[in-house]
Amino acid sequence: EAQVTQNPRYLITVTGKKLTVTCSQNMNHEYMSWYRQDPGLGLRQIYYSMNVEVTDKGDVPEGYKVSRKEKRNFPLILESPSPNQTSLYFCASSHMTSEGETQYFGPGTRLLVL
Amino acid sequence: GESVGLHLPTLSVQEGDNSIINCAYSNSASDYFIWYKQESGKGPQFIIDIRSNMDKRQGQRVTVLLNKTVKHLSLQIAATQPGDSAVYFCAENSWNAGNMLTFGGGTRLMVKP
Numbered sequence: 001e002a003q004v005t006q007n008p009r010y011l012i013t014v015t016g017k018k019l020t021v022t023c024s025q026n027m028n029h030e031y032m033s034w035y036r037q038d039p040g041l042g043l044r045q046i047y048y049s050m051n052v053e054v055t056d057k058g059d060v061p062e063g064y065k066v067s068r069k070e071k072r073n074f075p076l077i078l079e080s081p082s083p084n085q086t087s088l089y090f091c092a093s094s095h096m097t098s099e100g101e102t103q104y105f106g107p108g109t110r111l112l113v114l
Numbered sequence: 115g116e117s118v119g120l121h122l123p124t125l126s127v128q129e130g131d132n133s134i135i136n137c138a139y140s141n142s143a144s145d146y147f148i149w150y151k152q153e154s155g156k157g158p159q160f161i162i163d164i165r166s167n168m169d170k171r172q173g174q175r176v177t178v179l180l181n182k183t184v185k186h187l188s189l190q191i192a193a194t195q196p197g198d199s200a201v202y203f204c205a206e207n208s209w210n211a212g213n214m215l216t217f218g219g220g221t222r223l224m225v226k227p
Binding site: 035 | 148155163205219220
C-alpha cells in the first residue's frame, strides 16, 4: 500500500529537549516536505526536499532542521524545542508528472512542548 | 479526532444538496491549484486539481472552477453526503516559487442528515 508514515503520532516533551519526528514514504517520490498546522493559520510549509541531499526552507523554517540522506526518509529535527512549536505536523511526498502533482500526506504528529 | 481549527468558516448543508466551497488566492503567478479534504484526526487528502490554463475541471461528484480574473477558486460537491463532512483546503503553487504549496485557511463542511 502506497503511504507516508510518521512517528511518533503523539509526543509530549519539555523545552530544550532535542527530538526527531521521522517520515518515510514507499512511493519512490523525489519531493518531500514538512508542514505544521495551527488553528487559524492553516498548513504552513517548514522545509522541503526536491531530492536526496537537496533541502530548502519553506515559510516557517526557524527552529527546525531536516535531512534527506535517503530518498524514502525525511526526518524533522527540533534541536531545542520551544512551546511555540506545539503544533500538528504533517509530512508529505509527491511526484511530478505531465498531469500535475499529487501530494500524499502522512497521518500527522501532534507535538506538545511544555 | 482532533479539531483542525477554532476559527474556521463553516458551511452547513443538508444531505443531498450541492455544496460550494470558495477560496481566494493572492498570487497572480500561481498556475496550479489543488483542493484537499481533511477529516478529523487525519492528514489532508487530495481531491482534485486544476491548472491555470483551464477554468473548469470535473471529477467524481466534484467540480473545481477557476476564475483567474478575480483570483477565485471554488469546489462544488454534488449530492453532498455525510462522509463529505470535513475541512477543505485549497492550495496554490507557482513554478517561480519552486515546488512550494501555499494553503488557504480551510473551510469546515458539515452535512446534516
